[in-house]
Amino acid sequence: MSAIDRMADRLTRTLAQRTSRRGVLARIGAGLLGAAATPLLPVSRAGAGIPNGRDVPPTTTGNPEDPGNPRSCDYWRYCGIDGFLCSCCGGSASSCPPGTEMGPITWLGTCQNPADEKHYIIRYNDCCGKFACKRCFCNRNEREEPKYRPQKNNEIHWCLGTKSTAYTCSVAAIVGVALERDDAGGA
Amino acid sequence: MRVASVALRFSVLLATVFCLAASVRAELAPDPASASATVGRPGPHWTFYLDFELANFHGRFVLIDGDDAEFLAHVSAGQMPSLAIAPDASELYVSETTYTYGSRGQRHDIVTVYDTTHYAAQAHIALPTGKRALMASLRRMTLLGDPRFLAIYNYTPATSLSIVDLKERRHVAEAPAPGCHLAFPTGERGVSMLCGDGTMATLVFDERGELARTHRSARFFDPDADPIKTDAARIGSTWYFVSYAGDVYPVDLSGERPVFEPSWALVDHAVRPAGWLRALLSLGKAGPWKPGGMQLAAGHSARKELYVIMHPILWSQGKGDHDFPGPEIWVFDVERRQRVRRLPVRGVAVSVGVTQDDEPLLLVSGADIETEELHLEIYDAVSGSFLREMFEYGDTVFAFEPVLGGAR
Numbered sequence: 351m352s353a354i355d356r357m358a359d360r361l362t363r364t365l366a367q368r369t370s371r372r373g374v375l376a377r378i379g380a381g382l383l384g385a386a387a388t389p390l391l392p393v394s395r396a397g398a399g400i401p402n403g404r405d406v407p408p409t410t411t412g413n414p415e416d417p418g419n420p421r422s423c424d425y426w427r428y429c430g431i432d433g434f435l436c437s438c439c440g441g442s443a444s445s446c447p448p449g450t451e452m453g454p455i456t457w458l459g460t461c462q463n464p465a466d467e468k469h470y471i472i473r474y475n476d477c478c479g480k481f482a483c484k485r486c487f488c489n490r491n492e493r494e495e496p497k498y499r500p501q502k503n504n505e506i507h508w509c510l511g512t513k514s515t516a517y518t519c520s521v522a523a524i525v526g527v528a529l530e531r532d533d534a535g536g537a
Numbered sequence: 538m539r540v541a542s543v544a545l546r547f548s549v550l551l552a553t554v555f556c557l558a559a560s561v562r563a564e565l566a567p568d569p570a571s572a573s574a575t576v577g578r579p580g581p582h583w584t585f586y587l588d589f590e591l592a593n594f595h596g597r598f599v600l601i602d603g604d605d606a607e608f609l610a611h612v613s614a615g616q617m618p619s620l621a622i623a624p625d626a627s628e629l630y631v632s633e634t635t636y637t638y639g640s641r642g643q644r645h646d647i648v649t650v651y652d653t654t655h656y657a658a659q660a661h662i663a664l665p666t667g668k669r670a671l672m673a674s675l676r677r678m679t680l681l682g683d684p685r686f687l688a689i690y691n692y693t694p695a696t697s698l699s700i701v702d703l704k705e706r707r708h709v710a711e712a713p714a715p716g717c718h719l720a721f722p723t724g725e726r727g728v729s730m731l732c733g734d735g736t737m738a739t740l741v742f743d744e745r746g747e748l749a750r751t752h753r754s755a756r757f758f759d760p761d762a763d764p765i766k767t768d769a770a771r772i773g774s775t776w777y778f779v780s781y782a783g784d785v786y787p788v789d790l791s792g793e794r795p796v797f798e799p800s801w802a803l804v805d806h807a808v809r810p811a812g813w814l815r816a817l818l819s820l821g822k823a824g825p826w827k828p829g830g831m832q833l834a835a836g837h838s839a840r841k842e843l844y845v846i847m848h849p850i851l852w853s854q855g856k857g858d859h860d861f862p863g864p865e866i867w868v869f870d871v872e873r874r875q876r877v878r879r880l881p882v883r884g885v886a887v888s889v890g891v892t893q894d895d896e897p898l899l900l901v902s903g904a905d906i907e908t909e910e911l912h913l914e915i916y917d918a919v920s921g922s923f924l925r926e927m928f929e930y931g932d933t934v935f936a937f938e939p940v941l942g943g944a945r
Contacts, residue, residue: 506670
């Protein structure tokens with residue numbers, strides 16, 4: 351590390367520490383350090399009034415090849431999710447909470463698993479039939495496209511073809527390994 | 538001790554005197570057993586906002602006066618509602634989805650008609666069941682140029698438009714629109730929709746609300762290279778679609794078919810990423826900026842101004858940031874295609890609205906950078922000065938819909 355890099359490192363750390371750890375400036379500091387940027391998105395982060403799972407006890411998949419905390423917005427599979435995480439409300443990253451019905455129509459994302467560094471196609475199903483989970487709201491928009499490309503849009507209410515369109519929460523299930531990385535819409 | 542005792546006796550005496558004085562004043566008359574307030578003609582700074590309720594994804598439209606952030610009236614609605622306001626502001630139309638037992642039972646998709654004196658439901662118009670598009674999005678419903686008709690965008694995921702005759706108070710037609718989405722009023726009785734291949738479909742209806750003909754445009758943007766956001770801003774009869782990368786695509790929808798004007802850049806695409814020192818000293822604001830937010834753009838028709846929420850890419854890392862909130866609203870003169878003002882907000886803005894009068898207000902839904910608390914803030918749209926804040930507005934302010942009738 352050069353002297354200039356060390357100085358930059360010290361400055362950014364100081365900047366990050368002097369501002370709220372949860373604030374935007376802390377994330378700028380983290381970004382400048384080259385750390386993984388925590389997404390600051392309108393509903394996932396902005397809003398003390400919106401439950402974002404910060405204080406929900408963590409869980410794991412138990413599989414070292416599927417690393418991370420499925421109750422955290424940072425979990426790798428959630429790179430295109432928008433909604434409450436079912437893993438915080440009696441379900442899991444891929445199963446719905448008791449008494450809710452998984453919507454059969456999904457939107458698709460492509461997320462990279464940090465363990466094997468492969469890109470996986472993820473289907474994001476909504477779980478439907480009860481009102482909202484109201485825990486662990488998460489909105490990440492990597493490679494998300496507008497509503498005229500609905501299969502890549504996460505703002506559509508995907509409780510289609512279910513008995514009720516009441517939205518409970520969202521899951522992120524693996525479809526398979528992506529053959530080619532899909533960068534469309536990731537600008 | 539003695540001083541305290543004197544003081545106590547004096548205050549008892551004083552209290553007695555006040556009680557006697559009060560007893561000789563006229564008593565308040567009982568209030569009427571039943572009373573509801575009414576609302577007058579709209580003022581120039583009146584606006585609705587959509588309060589999106591996280592508990593059940595229902596919503597309500599709240600009417601406030603931007604001059605004092607006063608809550609004037611509201612209408613409560615079912616799942617993912619849409620609002621349209623009659624051009625003369627005499628009625629409101631709310632499309633909504635409800636179930637007989639709250640989250641269960643039989644589904645009802647309706648348009649509810651409200652008067653704007655009592656803000657009471659006047660009619661419920663049934664829509665085809667189970668088709669209304671449920672999504673966190675504006676532009677799912679629009680009045681036609683002929684305000685007798687209302688178009689509702691359906692997504693099942695097959696797409697179509699439902700046409701409601703507001704005079705007859707009934708659903709009159711459903712027109713298929715395969716592969717095309719949302720609804721932008723076009724000409725006298727047309728509706729344009731955005732299609733997945735970068736074109737627009739325009740459905741033209743006759744004087745009875747039946748589909749007369751459909752036009753398909755040439756491709757006017759490249760959805761693979763740089764998608765446009767659907768929350769477009771309207772200036773006169775031209776809609777301004779902002780792209781992910783920071784270009785704007787104006788579409789004139791005054792005639793029977795859309796007229797596409799050349800796109801132009803909101804940002805200087807030649808700006809290079811900032812070095813670490815500039816990045817640090819500017820708190821991350823140096824280098825390129827991009828548009829982002831929910832309702833990220835608004836227009837002022839008389840001033841020909843476009844307002845867009847912008848953020849530095851050092852904050853967002855530049856990827857998947859098309860909904861990312863921004864610390865500034867950039868104002869563009871759309872005739873000169875130039876930025877004329879930069880208006881910093883107190884925190885970051887998520888959604889923005891502008892009233893349409895000569896002394897416009899800028900309505901901002903946003904968040905405090907440090908506490909991340911959500912705020913509904915009101916600024917002077919010309920000077921950018923912060924004027925006031927509305928407290929206890931509800932759950933989340935998703936969008937603003939200024940009352941145009943007030944500006945006339």
